[in-house]
Amino acid sequence: MTAEQATVVRFHSLGGPEVLQVEQAPIGAPGAGEARIRVEAIGVNRAEALVRSGHYIEPVREFPAGLGSEVSGVIDLVGPGVTGLEPGDPVSVVPAFSQNDYPVYADRAIVPAAAVLPRPDGTDAITGAATWMAYLTAYGALVEPGIIHPGDTIVLNAASSSVGLALIQIANHLGVHTIALTRTATKAAALANHGATHVITTGPETDAGSQFPAAPGRRGVEVGTGLPATAGQPGLEAGAGLPAAGQHGLHVGADAPAAPGQRGVEVSARPTATAGQRGPDGSAGLGAVPSGDLAAQVKALTCGRGVPLVLDAVAGPGISDLAQLVSPGGTLLVYGASSGQPTPYPGVDLGLPALTIRSYTMHELSRDARRLARAAAFITAGLRSGAFRPVVAATYPLSDAVAAHKHLESNSHLGKLVLTVP
Numbered sequence: 001m002t003a004e005q006a007t008v009v010r011f012h013s014l015g016g017p018e019v020l021q022v023e024q025a026p027i028g029a030p031g032a033g034e035a036r037i038r039v040e041a042i043g044v045n046r047a048e049a050l051v052r053s054g055h056y057i058e059p060v061r062e063f064p065a066g067l068g069s070e071v072s073g074v075i076d077l078v079g080p081g082v083t084g085l086e087p088g089d090p091v092s093v094v095p096a097f098s099q100n101d102y103p104v105y106a107d108r109a110i111v112p113a114a115a116v117l118p119r120p121d122g123t124d125a126i127t128g129a130a131t132w133m134a135y136l137t138a139y140g141a142l143v144e145p146g147i148i149h150p151g152d153t154i155v156l157n158a159a160s161s162s163v164g165l166a167l168i169q170i171a172n173h174l175g176v177h178t179i180a181l182t183r184t185a186t187k188a189a190a191l192a193n194h195g196a197t198h199v200i201t202t203g204p205e206t207d208a209g210s211q212f213p214a215a216p217g218r219r220g221v222e223v224g225t226g227l228p229a230t231a232g233q234p235g236l237e238a239g240a241g242l243p244a245a246g247q248h249g250l251h252v253g254a255d256a257p258a259a260p261g262q263r264g265v266e267v268s269a270r271p272t273a274t275a276g277q278r279g280p281d282g283s284a285g286l287g288a289v290p291s292g293d294l295a296a297q298v299k300a301l302t303c304g305r306g307v308p309l310v311l312d313a314v315a316g317p318g319i320s321d322l323a324q325l326v327s328p329g330g331t332l333l334v335y336g337a338s339s340g341q342p343t344p345y346p347g348v349d350l351g352l353p354a355l356t357i358r359s360y361t362m363h364e365l366s367r368d369a370r371r372l373a374r375a376a377a378f379i380t381a382g383l384r385s386g387a388f389r390p391v392v393a394a395t396y397p398l399s400d401a402v403a404a405h406k407h408l409e410s411n412s413h414l415g416k417l418v419l420t421v422p
Contacts, residue, residue: 004028006027007398009021010025010065014060015052016052028110031110032081033079033112035077035113037074037109039104040125042105042418043071044068055340057337067104071092071129072093073091074087075088092116092123093115096114096366097115105398117376134165135382136362136365136366139378143174147309154171154309155311155322155325156180157313159196161415165415166390173387173388178198179197179307180198181202190414194414198301307326308329309333310326317341318339323346323350324350331356332356334358390416393407395419395420398420
């Protein structure tokens with residue numbers, strides 16, 4: 001009997017996006033405790049680029065290798081001993097396993113049943129694939145430890161990422177103020193519009209987004225909805241600062257497309273105090289912020305105190321600058337290493353301050369059934385209420401995974417990239 005075949009994306013050596021290949025591979029029935037998913041959409045995460053290039057915390061075990069750990073779709077088959085899941089159920093798969101064991105860049109994939117969650121009513125497949133990595137990471141950083149309280153202020157870098165935007169949304173939901181760090185003025189304006197209390201631009205004010213307008217045959221998305229643009233409404237590559245090719249853009253945060261004669265996006269900063277005034281959290285207004293010195297800017301925004309929590313997705317040498325932003329007794333939480341560079345311990349050079357440095361990945365939650373259930377209840381409630389809205393920057397067909405990874409590594413987007421399966 002001929003084995004069933006699945007369309008998969010694999011790579012046979014480490015390297016750049018171009019090593020990804022679309023292939024056919026046999027797929028069997030799910031084993032005990034497993035489910036087979038008919039995949040509809042796949043979340044593209046920074047971890048996959050690190051695995052593919054050989055810089056992830058878990059190396060590739062053997063070639064050919066697959067990628068991915070976050071998908072949405074419907075149950076195809078369930079293995080022995082699996083209860084609560086039936087063929088046809090719409091579900092999301094949370095990243096709770098090694099990409100070496102259960103890669104999901106495919107049109108069908110086998111995953112541990114423990115990593116499968118029901119998709120909330122009204123949640124489409126693209127949103128279902130754009131939610132769990134980002135919001136589980138953000139929940140585990142802000143809610144689970146219990147160290148942040150309403151009225152506190154936090155600092156986060158890589159703020160335009162899907163995790164960064166989830167952190168901003170959850171912080172707003174909790175009454176926590178955010179200082180978002182980003183490298184471009186275009187993203188700074190978009191982050192303010194997406195709810196950041198304050199935004200600090202830390203790099204050259206260039207707009208790399210123009211490299212990735214929607215290509216012919218690809219659909220833009222309405223910013224913040226996670227849904228493709230509907231018929232008669234123009235699409236937008238969220239965060240790119242440019243409309244989809246040949247189309248008008250949207251006013252970011254508005255429900256209507258740009259007026260005739262207007263193109264691109266129009267953003268407005270979230271109101272903050274002006275120079276000489278205090279903001280809603282008692283912080284100094286942006287007009288009073290010194291330029292050029294990150295520590296001085298954060299101190300100006302926090303009345304000289306610093307912040308109780310800094311969230312670092314980048315690591316590398318910049319950790320020393322971030323450590324200076326933490327108030328006495330506060331925490332620097334490192335949850336990513338996208339810099340790919342060695343990360344020094346900053347405490348000695350800073351005079352051994354009262355500083356806690358903690359590493360964290362969302363697997364702490366996703367691989368613990370009780371903690372995952374708590375997180376899922378919190379996130380699902382936020383999705384249903386509208387408090388949490390995953391931002392999808394662009395979608396690509398599975399066959400165009402190379403282009404999606406090039407877009408990912410350009411760092412030009414705001415939010416999540418998603419692969420779709422016809």
